[in-house]
Amino acid sequence: MNAQLSFGDGGDRFSPRYYWIGVAIILAGIFFATRASAQSSNLNRLMLSGAVSYERGLDATLAYEHETRYHNAWEYFAMGYLKYEDDPEAGHITKKSFWHSYNTWHIGIAYKPCVSRGRNHHGNVRIGVSAGSDLDKFIGGIHGGYEHSFALRHGWELFFQVKEDFIIRGKDNFRTGLAFGVKVPLNR
Helix, strand or coil: CCCCECCCCCCCCCCHHHHHHHHHHHHHHHHHHCCCCCCCCCCEEEEEEEEEEECCEEEEEEEEEEECHHHCEEEEEEEEEEECCCCCCCCCECHHHHHCCEEEEEEEEEEECEEEECCCEEEEEEEEEEEEECCCCEEEEEEEEEEEEEECHHHCEEEEEEEEEEEECCCCCEEEEEEEEEEEECCC
16 A cells, blocks of 8 residues: 555645755755854753654654753753544545644653763753643653754754653653754853
8 A cells, every 4th residue: 555645636736845845955054054163051042843753753842941061951842743644534644634633732841961072062861751731631751862962153053862752641652753953042
């Protein structure tokens, strides 16, 4: 069976190919317009990230990070997660099965001690807890993983996370994923 992602009834002008070309142009602009610079500590940053999770999950996170000495940090985050499935009637992924299959919302806190440092990069272990809802009942979460950040000019950073989420009372208890994002400095 060949599962395909449907973006409407064929009349849409949206093409996944053009979407990914736009994403590539934006990422290239970020990389070429900024230069690496020395890292600084005791900064507050706004973090924006998107992640893919096994199996068939996507999440978006908006966070506030307070960096302390030696690149240790506290993160306060809000996360939205959606799990998509094949539509049983159509036999492939549709708009309805993508957006309305299973959604959760979390608000939480994470401590991130620094475990590796370099000239323009550093790595942190991420340990946190969250509380939220799957639109029917209360759920909780225990979050762990590794985050690696690359310093850019003027306090900006790019980062990736390898994450494992254990969701208490959720439809899928374990979520393993990979996230990419940007950190925007707030006090520069």
